[in-house]
Amino acid sequence: MNAAEHRFSVAPMMEWTDRHCRVFHRCLTAYARLYTEMVTAPAVIHGDRERLLGFSEGEHPVALQIGGSEPAELAEAARIGAAEGYDEINLNVGCPSDRVQSGSFGACLMREPDLVARGVDAMKNAVDVPVTVKCRIGVDDQIPADVLPAFAETMKQAGADALIVHARMAWLKGLSPKENREVPPLDYPLVYALKQAHPDWSISINGGIHSLEEAEGHLAHMDGVMMGRTAYHEPYVLARVDQRLFGATTPVPTRHEALERFLPYVDEQLGKGVRLNAMAKHVLGLFHGTPGARAFRRHLSEHMHKDGAGLNVLTDAAALVARDQAAEPTGTKSRASVAGAV
Numbered sequence: 001m002n003a004a005e006h007r008f009s010v011a012p013m014m015e016w017t018d019r020h021c022r023v024f025h026r027c028l029t030a031y032a033r034l035y036t037e038m039v040t041a042p043a044v045i046h047g048d049r050e051r052l053l054g055f056s057e058g059e060h061p062v063a064l065q066i067g068g069s070e071p072a073e074l075a076e077a078a079r080i081g082a083a084e085g086y087d088e089i090n091l092n093v094g095c096p097s098d099r100v101q102s103g104s105f106g107a108c109l110m111r112e113p114d115l116v117a118r119g120v121d122a123m124k125n126a127v128d129v130p131v132t133v134k135c136r137i138g139v140d141d142q143i144p145a146d147v148l149p150a151f152a153e154t155m156k157q158a159g160a161d162a163l164i165v166h167a168r169m170a171w172l173k174g175l176s177p178k179e180n181r182e183v184p185p186l187d188y189p190l191v192y193a194l195k196q197a198h199p200d201w202s203i204s205i206n207g208g209i210h211s212l213e214e215a216e217g218h219l220a221h222m223d224g225v226m227m228g229r230t231a232y233h234e235p236y237v238l239a240r241v242d243q244r245l246f247g248a249t250t251p252v253p254t255r256h257e258a259l260e261r262f263l264p265y266v267d268e269q270l271g272k273g274v275r276l277n278a279m280a281k282h283v284l285g286l287f288h289g290t291p292g293a294r295a296f297r298r299h300l301s302e303h304m305h306k307d308g309a310g311l312n313v314l315t316d317a318a319a320l321v322a323r324d325q326a327a328e329p330t331g332t333k334s335r336a337s338v339a340g341a342v
Helices: 019-026 041-046 051-055 073-084 098-102 106-111 115-127 144-158 190-199 212-219 229-233 236-247 255-271 277-282 293-303 313-316
Strands: 008-010 031-034 062-067 090-094 131-135 160-166 202-206 222-227
Touching: 008 106, 008 236, 019 031, 019 160, 019 202, 019 222, 019 255, 019 277, 041 051, 041 062, 041 073, 041 090, 062 073, 073 090, 073 115, 090 115, 098 160, 106 115, 106 131, 131 313, 144 313, 160 222, 190 202, 190 212, 212 222, 229 236, 236 255, 255 277, 277 293, 277 313, 293 313
Parallel strands: 008 031, 008 222, 031 062, 062 090, 090 131, 131 160, 160 202, 202 222
Antiparallel strands: none
């Protein structure tokens, strides 16, 4: 696949990057690649597909992230995802939660590259869209400098179209999932070296990236950058992605304009019975760092959960923030440090 397709993406984040979040992010950037929350292969096959896999046409390019380890299940889940219209199927080999360990998928699969390779091969044979892998640099007592190059080569030989590397170890023994996103040290040089060894293969980097300046620094070495928690908690960072990283000449939307783009979708979903808080929670950080941001968050937090809450909750909250200071550039390093990316 074309490496430019992964130049910038928003990480799959459990309980965060649902379909409402992705529509909102698309109101800020037309080109960033968006990812679903991880959905297990059995859930894709046997679960409520509209609830688990439904998405809006405006979300493209959008990738489905699958969790699992059984090749036949992965192939069937990939086939379903491709039929639903996803632009990419991504296999999770990075999530460190207890749930994925008990289910033999996620980061624990770093110990079973041959099994992962069989899964990738089965998925590739099942679909025509790109199949990619998201991994860590190793787990527990593994030595990343040995494990990551070997794992990557196995994925490449299996036919993976791209690799996305979270540049941290996953410590499955002794650290919580939240701690696994913050405590293990980042090893960017190791991932850079991996890319140097595979100049003809798309490799992206993830982990600890808080600004577009940092993203640009990584892009001097890598094909792509994946941003997680900052993109969620300070979403306006996405507003300049198209211009700075993709060369777009379209105007950068202000924060108010981005919210206004989101309102027709919110109105449509309210009409379908979706509660306002399911959508409004994703915009809480839109005005981060601007005068009035606290009032905006407070108003939403106090009113979006109420029965019958409607569009006026969002518009009333936005009215608490002056419009003339909504278009300032983003790119300063984020202070966000709460949990999320897998």
